[in-house]
Structures are given as C-alpha cells and as structure tokens.
Amino acid sequence: MKYNLDNYSQYVFDYLEGLLSTEEAAEFAIFLAANPHIEAEIESIKNFPTVAEDGHCKDFSYLQKSLDQVQIKASNYEEFCIAELENDLSSLESQNLKRFLDANPVAQSKFDLLKKTKINPNTLIQYPNKSSLYRKETGVRIPPYHKIAIAASISLFLASSIFYMQSNVRSKKAQIVESRLHTNHPVGWQLEDPKTSMEYSTVVFETNIPLAALDTSEYIDRETIKLSVIESKYSRISNDFIAHTPSLSLPEKPNKTIDSKNSIFADELQKGEVFMKKARNMKLNDVLQLSISGINSLTEANLSLELADQEQKFKFRSDNFQLKRHSQSNSN
Amino acid sequence: MTVAEYNLCVEKFADSIYRFTLKNLKNADRSKDIVQDTFEKMWVKHGEVQYEKAKSYLFTTAYHTMIDLIRKEKKMVEMDTQAMESPSIEGQYSDIKEVLDVAVDQLPEDQRSVLLLRDYEGYSYKEIEKITGLSESQVKVYIYRARKTMADYLGSIETII
Numbered sequence: 001m002k003y004n005l006d007n008y009s010q011y012v013f014d015y016l017e018g019l020l021s022t023e024e025a026a027e028f029a030i031f032l033a034a035n036p037h038i039e040a041e042i043e044s045i046k047n048f049p050t051v052a053e054d055g056h057c058k059d060f061s062y063l064q065k066s067l068d069q070v071q072i073k074a075s076n077y078e079e080f081c082i083a084e085l086e087n088d089l090s091s092l093e094s095q096n097l098k099r100f101l102d103a104n105p106v107a108q109s110k111f112d113l114l115k116k117t118k119i120n121p122n123t124l125i126q127y128p129n130k131s132s133l134y135r136k137e138t139g140v141r142i143p144p145y146h147k148i149a150i151a152a153s154i155s156l157f158l159a160s161s162i163f164y165m166q167s168n169v170r171s172k173k174a175q176i177v178e179s180r181l182h183t184n185h186p187v188g189w190q191l192e193d194p195k196t197s198m199e200y201s202t203v204v205f206e207t208n209i210p211l212a213a214l215d216t217s218e219y220i221d222r223e224t225i226k227l228s229v230i231e232s233k234y235s236r237i238s239n240d241f242i243a244h245t246p247s248l249s250l251p252e253k254p255n256k257t258i259d260s261k262n263s264i265f266a267d268e269l270q271k272g273e274v275f276m277k278k279a280r281n282m283k284l285n286d287v288l289q290l291s292i293s294g295i296n297s298l299t300e301a302n303l304s305l306e307l308a309d310q311e312q313k314f315k316f317r318s319d320n321f322q323l324k325r326h327s328q329s330n331s332n
Numbered sequence: 333m334t335v336a337e338y339n340l341c342v343e344k345f346a347d348s349i350y351r352f353t354l355k356n357l358k359n360a361d362r363s364k365d366i367v368q369d370t371f372e373k374m375w376v377k378h379g380e381v382q383y384e385k386a387k388s389y390l391f392t393t394a395y396h397t398m399i400d401l402i403r404k405e406k407k408m409v410e411m412d413t414q415a416m417e418s419p420s421i422e423g424q425y426s427d428i429k430e431v432l433d434v435a436v437d438q439l440p441e442d443q444r445s446v447l448l449l450r451d452y453e454g455y456s457y458k459e460i461e462k463i464t465g466l467s468e469s470q471v472k473v474y475i476y477r478a479r480k481t482m483a484d485y486l487g488s489i490e491t492i493i
Contacts, residue, residue, distance in 0.1 A: 113483040127350035
C-alpha cells in the first residue's frame with residue numbers, strides 16, 4: 001500500500017481537497033479505515049471551522065484567502081483571533097475583530113487564552129559544549145563519535161584477542177564503514193573521515209568525554225574490528241565503525257592471557273562488551289592509558305600514549321596525544 | 333563561509349538549535365548529538381553555504397535529522413485528545429508556564445516543531461515551508477491547530493484550578 005503511518009500526513013490535504021486520483025483516494029480511504037485514530041484526526045480537520053460569508057463550508061483553501069472576505073462570528077472567531085496573533089489580519093480586519101471581542105466577553109476570554117499560547121524559549125538553556133563546535137583556521141577537530149570510536153577501538157584490541165581465541169571468527173564484513181583507523185604513520189594515529197576525505201595527522205582527544213557504557217564489538221578478522229557505538233546509534237550520527245589495525249600486527253594468537261591487572265574487564269569481554277562498562281566514570285585519558293596497558297600486556301606491543309608538544313595543544317580544553325610504538329632500540 | 337563566519341554561527345545558533353531540538357525530543361543527549369551532527373554537516377559544506385543562509389541551513393538540517401530520528405524510533409507523539417480534555421495531573425501546576433509546557437509537549441510532533449520554529453525563532457510561514465518541506469498552507473494550519481488545541485487545554489486547566 002502506498003500510504004503508511006510515516007507518509008500519510010503529506011497526502012492529507014490533497015485528500016481533503018480532492019486532489020488525489022480516484023484510485024489514490026480509494027487507497028487512502030482504505031488506509032484510514034485501518035487506522036481509525038488517524039481518520040478521527042482528519043475528521044477534526046474537516047470540522048475545523050471554515051465557514052465563509054455565504055455560509056457554505058469551504059475546504060482549507062480558505063486559509064490562503066484574505067479573511068476580510070469572511071464575516072466574524074461565533075463559529076469562526078477563534079481563527080480570526082489566531083490570525084491576529086500571527087499578524088495575518090489587515091488593520092481593517094483587526095478593527096472588526098476588536099469590535100467583535102468587545103461585544104462578546106466569552107470570545108474575549110478565548111482570545112486571552114490564545115495569547116498565552118505564544119511560547120518563548122528558555123534562554124537559560126544553552127548548548128553545554130559549544131566550545132567543541134568551534135573550528136580553527138588551520139586545525140582540525142576530531143568529531144566526538146570518532147573519539148569514542150578511537151577509544152573503543154583501542155580497548156578492542158584486548159577484546160579482539162579474546163574473541164579470536166574463543167573463535168567464532170566472523171567472516172562477514174560490516175556493511176557500513178564510517179571511519180578507518182590505522183597506525184602506519186610513524187608518530188601517531190591517522191584517522192580518515194570518509195565524509196570529508198580529511199586526514200588527521202594527530203588524534204586530538206578531549207579529556208572529559210562521557211564514555212558510552214555498552215559499546216560492543218565483533219572480531220571480523222585479524223586486522224579488522226567492527227565497533228558498534230550505541231550512543232552513536234541513538235543519535236543516528238553513525239552506526240558502526242571499522243577499525244583497521246594492520247601495522248599494529250597483533251599476534252595471530254596472543255602470547256599472554258589477560259592478567260590480574262586487566263581482570264576487571266574479563267566479564268565484559270566474555271560477554272562481548274567492551275570494558276568501558278566498568279570505566280564509565282573514568283576520564284578518557286585514564287581509559288586510554290588503561291587500554292594501552294592492557295594491549296601491552298596481551299601483545300607485548302610496547303605502546304605508549306604521550307602528551308604531544310604543548311605548542312600543538314588545541315585550545316578547546318583538549319589535549320593532543322600521540323600513540324607511539326616503541327621497539328627495544330628506538331621508537332618510531 | 334569563512335571559518336570565522338562558521339564560528340560565529342556556532343556562537344549565534346548552537347543554543348537556539350539545542351533548545352529547539354530539546355523541546356521537541358525532551359532528551360538532552362540526543363539533542364546534543366543533533367546539534368553536533370548539524371554543525372558537522374555544515375562544516376563539511378561550509379565552502380558552499382553562504383553565511384547569510386547558514387541559520388536556515390542549520391535549522392533545516394537539525395529539523396530533518398530530528399524528524400528522521402523520531403520516525404525511526406517510532407516515537408511520534410499522537411495527539412491525545414482525551415488527555416487534553418481530562419488532564420490527569422490537575423491542580424499540580426504552579427504557574428502558567430508549566431501548563432504551557434505540558435500543552436506543547438502533548439501536541440503532535442509536526443505541529444509542535446512548526447510552532448516552535450514560529451515562536452522560538454520568529455520564522456515566517458514561507459521560511460518554515462522551506463525548512464520543513466511542508467506546504468505553506470500546511471504550516472499555517474498546523475500553527476492554527478496547535479494554538480487552538482493549546483488554548484483549549486489552558487482553558488480546561490484554568491477551569492479546574
């Protein structure tokens with residue numbers, strides 16, 4: 001059927017005004033019969049006072065006509081009152097309405113009520129993190145959902161190892177690729193935003209980001225992890241992330257299992273949840289450092305997350321971190 | 333639009349878009365996400381969007397993101413006529429603003445969002461038409477119906493109190 005709960009409203013006026021074809025009107029009538037509450041709503045639209053001067057009921061096109069063609073009376077004065085509030089009346093019509101209201105206290109009371117329906121914004125309500133929206137001429141900002149994805153992806157190195165060992169390895173590739181995270185840059189992570197094709201040479205983390213509590217993950221293959229960021233799903237900013245981790249080259253099989261230092265994550269990992277559930281009240285930096293510790297513990301990757309050059313520090317309460325991988329002889 | 337103009341848009345419109353989405357969604361986190369998403373989208377297109385049209389671009393983007401979200405989650409609020417006629421929380425209001433808030437919350441989604449664009453931002457029917465994709469006559473009817481419904485509700489509450 002052409003009509004459903006998501007689209008019916010755009011056809012209501014055509015239906016009421018007889019602009020649908022015979023077949024369309026019939027189909028719309030069937031839809032209404034199946035949805036009595038909508039039919040009732042449309043009935044109320046039909047009954048909306050639309051009495052013209054000659055007493056004949058008109059359709060909604062009256063709203064497109066000048067109201068000076070219509071006599072003000074008990075059956076239609078509310079529309080004139082609203083029109084007055086909306087500055088839709090001419091000065092002559094306003095005068096006519098005023099005379100009508102002066103002679104009809106009940107109507108005047110109704111008009112007083114209608115005046116109260118003008119709503120004003122509460123200017124005390126302000127967007128709480130406006131600084132995160134600003135841009136710099138030369139700098140780039142990592143969107144928060146990317147930051148969450150980055151944090152989640154780091155933690156997921158831990159999870160991936162566990163999943164790999166338990167191994168129902170999933171061959172299915174995720175359909176939606178929102179961002180790619182890779183580590184082949186010598187000094188840090190690079191993040192490519194497929195929407196903008198921008199590349200970020202350094203990851204900028206805010207240090208006070210509330211973390212998602214129930215991010216989940218799938219181990220897809222050795223170099224690919226699918227992240228489902230629940231918070232992002234709610235906001236529809238994005239759905240899933242794919243983290244590509246080729247140059248970290250996690251071992252085929254981790255040479256260590258989770259040790260006591262990371263035991264708090266074990267339950268969540270076993271259930272397929274990221275450890276962030278335990279870390280919900282932690283600052284992002286704490287979580288990242290803990291993640292790095294866990295990764296090192298599992299993989300002997302010898303990673304560190306360090307505060308970058310202060311001169312590069314962004315001004316919006318952000319710190320600029322670099323993820324480095326150290327070898328025994330040098331760091332790259 | 334320059335970066336400076338983009339930042340000026342943040343300064344001028346982030347709060348109003350947040351209030352608009354918050355009033356519609358009644359969910360701070362999702363409203364924040366929509367504001368964030370809206371500005372992300374404008375940043376991507378800031379080279380194409382003229383500063384003079386930025387506000388309209390932002391509200392159009394925020395509106396459609398919000399409507400998509402509502403529809404996806406099937407949380408479209410239907411008018412509860414019975415509730416309007418027989419308020420269940422009678423006598424619990426301390427002032428007219430609270431009553432008004434309830435009345436606005438109970439409006440159908442399309443009427444509420446159109447009314448908020450009208451009252452919060454002072455948009456004309458034509459501007460709301462462009463933002464929402466509704467026809468101008470639909471916009472007008474929604475605003476008229478919303479005011480009538482709210483006035484009826486206010487009247488019923490005042491009678492009770």
